[in-house]
Amino acid sequence: MQRIIKNNQVIDETWHLLDKDATLDGLSNCDDLIVPLQLWRDHGHALKARDGGLGVWLDADEQVEEIADDLAHFQVIALNFPNFADGRHFSSARLLRERYGYKGEVRAIGDVLRDQLFFMQRCGFDAYAIRPDRDPYEALESLNDFDEVYQAAADQPQPLFRRRQS
Template identity: 55%
Template sequence: MPRIIKNTQIVDDHWQVLTLAEGETPESVTLPAEPTLLPLAVWLARRDGIAAARLPIGVWLDAGEGPEALADDLDRLAVIGVNFPKFTDGRSYSSARLLRERYAYKGEIRALGDVQQDQLFFMRRCGIDAYALRADKDLEKALAGLAVFSNTYQAAVDQPQPLFRRRPENGKEAA
């Protein structure tokens, strides 16, 4: 069974990710009978039937797809994946941050695709809490990389106050 990093632990991944094969349409794809992250197009085309199946539901957003398409369905989704099709494509950072801050999504946000160790800290700052690393990456090393920085200057999803607002009047840093 594949493994992922979730909430700073390495765990078994019980979800599969569905992708459409060439020539397949959202209406024609066969839906698995197990927890699956569905492409946004499949969810939008078949949401009522999928929800009626009473399986845990997850949707993944490609880098060019915004979370506003899921705004009315967030309470139905256990997991939302955000795809990083290549290391240099950062659009999914914005999707994760919007899900947490604008839409107040409390469920799991999972990084998918070309996920590498040196991105995890920044992904966590944007609200991503689960990471499906590339198969050639070491999960133990990646997990250690999440603790590289003990403090941050800027406000983000994981720390809404900037450092200067966290400093007490005596000049000693607050935890």
């Protein structure tokens, strides 16, 4: 069983992440599923009628604007990083939190490494599926790499100079 980092602790994964080419055939009615965007587009009505939890995952070339009207249906939004150098979903996480006010879980999936976690957290991620060849406990330590931040971000809306004026 895969272990993920969620809310600053390592836990067993309970959600099933479906492949990009998944179909409705054979899906359990009660499992917690994270479905690819295309499956949501094609079968959103049927997926909403299921008993299990529902999440959606976006590939790096897919925009959060495509699901903005449907955010209330998702407990998890997973953003895929196809490689560690592709940072497009840092902006997606900020949009989900700041523009759309999404309060559910925002999860990083794909080529997710320790060095990215602190900055992902600043953008609004609260769960991370670390690459299987990496240690999630070692990666968890990176969330405490820095004691103070200067800039405003999703996790701290005021910059340091404004906080010090208070």
